[in-house]
Amino acid sequence: MSKTTDSSLFMFSPFARYAAGFYQQLLRSTGSYEAFCNRLILLGEHAHALRQFDKVNEIGLLLSNAPIKRYQAIGYYFLAVAANSVGNGDQDEAQKLFELAVDTAPDTYKVKSILSLGAVAGNKGDIDSAFHFYQGAFKSEGLGLSGLQAMRGIAVLKAAEGYHKSAIVDLEKTLPIFKFTPRNFYLDYLNSYAVELAEVGRLQEAESVSSLVIASPLARYYPEWQETLSDVRSKRKRRSTVTISRAAIETEYEAEALKPVTNVPQFLIEESVPEPRAQTVINFMSSNVHRRVPLSELGSVVNLSASHFSRIFKSETGVSPGEYLIRLRMEKARHLLATSFLSIKEIMAQVSYGNRKDFVGHFKRYFDLTPSEYRKRHRRPVTF
Numbered sequence: 370m371s372k373t374t375d376s377s378l379f380m381f382s383p384f385a386r387y388a389a390g391f392y393q394q395l396l397r398s399t400g401s402y403e404a405f406c407n408r409l410i411l412l413g414e415h416a417h418a419l420r421q422f423d424k425v426n427e428i429g430l431l432l433s434n435a436p437i438k439r440y441q442a443i444g445y446y447f448l449a450v451a452a453n454s455v456g457n458g459d460q461d462e463a464q465k466l467f468e469l470a471v472d473t474a475p476d477t478y479k480v481k482s483i484l485s486l487g488a489v490a491g492n493k494g495d496i497d498s499a500f501h502f503y504q505g506a507f508k509s510e511g512l513g514l515s516g517l518q519a520m521r522g523i524a525v526l527k528a529a530e531g532y533h534k535s536a537i538v539d540l541e542k543t544l545p546i547f548k549f550t551p552r553n554f555y556l557d558y559l560n561s562y563a564v565e566l567a568e569v570g571r572l573q574e575a576e577s578v579s580s581l582v583i584a585s586p587l588a589r590y591y592p593e594w595q596e597t598l599s600d601v602r603s604k605r606k607r608r609s610t611v612t613i614s615r616a617a618i619e620t621e622y623e624a625e626a627l628k629p630v631t632n633v634p635q636f637l638i639e640e641s642v643p644e645p646r647a648q649t650v651i652n653f654m655s656s657n658v659h660r661r662v663p664l665s666e667l668g669s670v671v672n673l674s675a676s677h678f679s680r681i682f683k684s685e686t687g688v689s690p691g692e693y694l695i696r697l698r699m700e701k702a703r704h705l706l707a708t709s710f711l712s713i714k715e716i717m718a719q720v721s722y723g724n725r726k727d728f729v730g731h732f733k734r735y736f737d738l739t740p741s742e743y744r745k746r747h748r749r750p751v752t753f
Contacts, residue, residue, distance in 0.1 A: 402435060402436065402437060402440075403437070406432060406435055406437065406440040406443075409428050409431060409432055410428075410432070410440075410443060411649070411652075411653060411670060412424070412428055413425055413428040413429070413432070413447045414649075414652055415645070415648075415649045415652070416428065417447075417450055418551070418553045418587075418590075418645075418648060418649075418652070419587075419590045419645065420454075420590045420591065422450070422451045422454040423451075425447050425450050425451045425454075426447070426448060426451035426452075428444075428447055429444045429445070429446070429447030429448035429449075429450070429451055430444070430448065431444065432444025432447060433445055433447075433448060438473065439473075439474070439475050441473070442469070442470050442472075442473035442474035442475070442478065443470070443474055443475070443478050445466045445467075445469045445470040445473070445474070446466070446467070446470040446474060446478045446481060446482055446485075448466050449462075449463045449464075449465075449466030449467045449470065449482070449485065450463075450485070452466060453485070453488075453489060460489050460492060460493065463485075463489055464486065464489050467482045467485050467486045467489065468482075468486065470482040471483055471486070476509075477515075477656065479509075480506050480509045480510055480515045481515055483502050483505050483506045483509070483515075484502065484503070484506040484515050484518055484519055484522070486498075486502045487499045487500075487501075487502030487503040487506065487519065487522050488522065490502060491522065491525065491526060491529070496526055496529065496530065499522070499526055500523065500526055503519040503520075503522040503523050503526070504519070504523075506518070506519035506522075507519040507520060507523075511704055511708050512546060512704045512708070513701075513704070514550055514551070514554065514655060517543055517546060517547055517550060517554075518554065520539065520543050521540065521543070521558055521561060523539065524536040524539040524540050524561065524565075525561060527539065528564075528565055528568065533565050533568040533569050534569055536565050537562070537565045537566065537569065540558070540561060540562045540565060541562075543558075544558065544559075544562065546700075549696065549697065549700050550655070551648060551651050551652045551655060552585070552587065552648050552651065553587055553591075553648065556582050556585050556587060556588075556591075556594070557591070557594075559578055559579075559581065559582050560579065560582050560591075560593065560594050560597050562578055563575045563576075563578040563579040563582065563597050563598075563601065564597055566578065567597075567600065567601045567604055572601060572604055572605045573605070575601045576598070576601045576602060576605065579594070579597050579598040579601055580598065582594050582597075582598075583595060583598050586645075587645075587648075646671040646673070646678075646681060647681060647682050647685040647686060649670060649671055650667050650670050650671060650678070650682065650690070651686075651693070653667065653670050654667070654690075654693065654694050654697055655697060658694070658697050658698045658701050658719075658720050658721065659718075659719055659720065659721055660721050661721050662694065664678070664679060664690060664691070667682075667690050678690070695731055696735070698720040698721065698722070698731075699720075699731060699732055699735045699736070701719065701720050702716050702717075702719070702720050702728075702732060702740065703732075703735075703736060703743065705719060705720075706740055706743050706744040707743075707744070713725075713728075713740050713741065713744075716740070728740070
């Protein structure tokens with residue numbers, strides 16, 4: 370890349386005078402605007418997961434001023450996320466930017482923007498509009514990541530209307546599936562589950578689930594998770610005060626703290642919690658199940674060698690990166706078999722399989738059925 374091209378991008382960015390050195394170095398390490406913008410997107414997603422909204426805003430500014438329209442649209446999405454953050458709270462500005470992204474962004478970020486518009490509408494108390502946006506996101510994604518988040522959003526709307534038991538039923542239906550999503554989404558989902566358990570008086574279960582959430586190293590970036598646990602414990606203490614003396618309460622809590630957790634559903638118990646680098650790669654894998662991704666590329670996402678990254682990933686997740694990617698592809702294939710009219714050959718292409726024998730073998734290993742058998746048994750229309 371020429372020095373002229375290397376420097377020209379920063380003429381577009383009003384943030385350049387603060388970040389030019391870092392981004393000039395980043396751009397020099399890539400071969401094109403596309404590669405540079407793709408790298409920015411990964412950094413933006415990582416910053417979003419860690420609630421680093423200043424970085425999200427900075428990356429949004431750079432992308433929105435890039436000379437490629439699809440990256441501009443993704444930049445609008447990141448700017449909207451930053452505008453809608455707790456620190457800024459400019460929901461009107463966020464709504465305008467999300468709407469702009471819906472009109473111009475690639476499919477993945479279009480659906481993310483629709484989902485976010487649902488959240489903005491819900492925060493404004495416009496339940497009908499929020500439901501409409503969540504329904505649209507689900508119809509576009511099905512049981513994909515944004516579709517699952519839309520289902521969570523609908524459960525939250527039900528809770529806001531006072532239907533807490535119905536919200537719990539909805540959340541419990543999808544919790545096992547959410548276990549395969551990026552860890553910050555999964556833990557946020559568990560936090561919503563804990564809130565609803567507390568609302569219907571299932572306080573011990575709520576505390577157990579909330580304690581699992583707080584055990585994550587990601588918890589420091591999500592203060593609302595800690596607030597949930599504090600609220601649950603406060604409710605338990607108030608309930609106990611009605612019939613038990615203070616000394617008895619303290620004895621009860623001390624004894625309970627020593628007991629193993631036995632009332633948490635088995636599917637909520639985690640073997641390990643990935644650190645941020647593993648989480649970043651899981652996000653990347655989820656977005657790239659449609660193509661072959663070599664181990665070296667996964668390592669480069671977090672600036673590690675393939676061998677070093679592989680060791681870290683397996684120690685954090687319990688499986689190799691390759692096996693985790695196969696798991697994600699099989700989940701995607703299962704969803705498509707159950708909800709789409711795509712042929713098995715087309716589904717193989719969607720999850721980056723060129724060899725039918727390998728595809729059938731992997732699918733049967735996970736689900737004890739061939740793809741054709743699974744489709745016959747589980748075929749269902751996409752309804753909401």
